[in-house]
Amino acid sequence: MSCKICSRQVKEKGYCNRHLKAYQNIYEKFEMWKKALEVTWMDYLSKISKNSLTGEWAKEVAKQLIEDDRRNVKEK
Numbered sequence: 720m721s722c723k724i725c726s727r728q729v730k731e732k733g734y735c736n737r738h739l740k741a742y743q744n745i746y747e748k749f750e751m752w753k754k755a756l757e758v759t760w761m762d763y764l765s766k767i768s769k770n771s772l773t774g775e776w777a778k779e780v781a782k783q784l785i786e787d788d789r790r791n792v793k794e795k
């Protein structure tokens with residue numbers, strides 16, 4: 720099985736090593752943001768996917784998560 724984003728081998732949660740790390744970073748930051756601001760997971764993802772300060776790996780993960788969410792909504 721390959722990563723949802725690139726073609727590297729999956730490590731966990733459908734992501735390769737590097738995208739998994741980016742995902743964990745995103746998730747940890749969200750936990751901090753949530754305490755300070757009222758922000759939803761999707762708002763947060765859309766913010767970081769547009770932020771020029773976000774690293775490429777994290778941006779790719781954020782975009783993938785947004786897409787996953789859209790697909791889930793459609794399926795329901």
Ligand SMILES: [Zn+2]
Pocket residue numbers: 722723724725726727734735736737738
């Ligand atoms: Zn990957």
